[in-house]
Amino acid sequence: MAKKISQIPFKGTPEQEAELTSIIDSYSADRNALMPILQEAQDIYGYLPIEVQTIIARRMGIPLEEVYGIVTFYTQFSLEPKGEYNIMVCLGTACYVRGAGDILERMKERLGIEPGGCTLDGKFSLEACRCIGACGLAPVLMVNEEVYGRLTVDDVDRIVAKYE
């Protein structure tokens, strides 16, 4: 999947940077620990903009392109900030055969954004994800940690309205 460098200005604080460097040091800047370091960095900033990748690369003494190569390889790492409410519509097989495609279409229409995007007010971001493992309740979607199951297209408006 193509990933771009975010146009949204970076708002990292010195405190966040101090936390990040102490995490890198706790792994003794070990190259093999790059994955857990990136995962913890994403927990701090919410996403991994190029500025954060630069901090990591410098501190660990590895090329920035190597860090960028890893970040863009794994779908969990995001180069764009997430909305206050991140909506993930499951497109796993069990959900798909029970109509998850229509749920995603309606969600796109309702929020006016494509999967991977974020609404202008920063309130909602939308993702299409692969199986959250709640196949018994298919089709499902998640808003942050909250799971909504046994959905019909009509539920979409009701769920979004709850968070507006």
Added chain:
Amino acid sequence: MYRSHVLVCGGTGCTSSGSKAVIKRLEAEILAHGLSDEIQVVQTGCFGLCEMGPIMIVYPDASCYSKVKEEDIPEIVAEHLLKGRPVERLLYVETVDGGGIRSLNETNFYKKQCRVALRNCGVINPEVIDEYIAYDGYMALGKVLNEMTPDGVIQCVTDSGLRGRGGAGFPTGLKWGFAKKNDADQKYVCCNADEGDPGAFMDRSVLEGDPHAVLEAMAIAGYAIGATQGYIYIRAEYPIAVKRLKIAIGQAREYGLLGNNILGTDFCFDLDLRLGAGAFVCGEETALMASIEGKRGEPRPRPPFPAEKGLLGKPTILNNVETYANIPQIILKGSDWFASMGTERSKGTKVFALGGKINNTGLVEVPMGTTLREIIEEIGGGIPNGKKFKAAQTGGPSGGCIPTEHIDTQIDYDNLVAIGSMMGSGGMIIMDEDNCMVDIAKFFLDFTVDESCGKCVPCRIGTKRMYEMLEKITSGRGELEDLDKLEKLCYHIQKNALCALGQTAPNPVLSTMRYFHDEYVAHVVDKRCPAGVCKALMSYFIGDLCIGCTACAKACPVDAISGAVKGKHKIDQTKCIKCGACMKACRFNAVTKG
């Protein structure tokens, strides 16, 4: 001593249906009635019956409540727990048998099941090591360390006939034997818990419901091959499983079951978790190891196999969660016991995640050799809404669709391959007549294109071209010769891709072309989608049942429907966007699609 135990499922399925709130309310009500010393609430792993969640079982009488709501709790506590009168209207319907109440084990869903890998799921509290130990936990490790040689362990696993449950079905004992033979200063034991197949959740349920079984098995494997360090590579998308594994590892260390000098012997073994970051290809063994090393999860050519050069260049064994979950039982009960279940070349049981168009969605474990019909009709309770069974998809994006004509096939590794699918990790998605097989093939290709790592050309470019051809067919621009081209390309990718992801990517297309050729032809020649899924090939019509109520015309978002009040309405096909709103609005079944 408690006089009663209330087990509530804390698996992902039931948690999503609200089991946390149920447990909280239950504890509050029990406290309010002063029953805290008499009744214990236990949060367990998955019972398997996810469709009916949240599930709650009251012991000693084993009454099973399904779809429990927070509001039902006061009544259940006051009636059942206080006065001993089960609230019949809230019990799982299948367990209420003409006035009497039967246990869950006698229901159609459970009767044919045989739980080995899932034996503790829904039985013990996975966050308490003592409960696992009470159910013979860590006894196999003790037996191995005190009574068996490493070669003896490998022989026992080999004799049991256990084959890898991750998909390919490689004999586990053989794999361990290779790794043992390769001398090195350091070896590794890895567990593949990167359950990437969409629609499969067996491994997640084992880890959530019985994490110690996997830890114990990995320690046994470490002893067998001579490794002191293990890694569990698990999806970050499984937060409950990750949390329980962390708790389990901490408790095992505390009890001296992981770490140095385990159970007073010379054997040392420890484990660490590595979280995956959402890449399907990391289920491939060489890619998984690259990912643990903090690199891009790209596969490399084999040989050398991981048993020779694996993680950090050292001999490594990698098995999947369900494979490990079988090991302690095999050690304790013997290889003959395990080999007595199953078919000639596939021994033991297999867990399937049953999903899609089926009444009892959930997790089932059956002996190898059970037929698809038994799983669908008896355990699964058939297809909802009186629809007809069309196909069962096994093996996820690497597998294929099994049609009605093969519904009596005995399921094992070799039989599934013979009919063009594969065991895979155990996802089983049931489809009915409303599912379009070309659309399903396209769905899987979309997945593969997205997840291809891009290292080799056949997979990176080939799957993309396949997707484009399917897109052409489902949008009505396909020609007959496209079908031949598509098939040729399939065989080409199968033969030339670097890893299993690419080699098996054509399977969904090949199997649907083999069994549902007419459906492909209908799309290409008649420009028609028989299941009514592909929008470009489908139209809505208003038939003679129309009474002119105007409901459809009001619902239409593009004003494509015209007609006088009390007169038959008509859809302007040039304006229609095929959203289906008219069909939903009509109360007289006058709108049809085709």
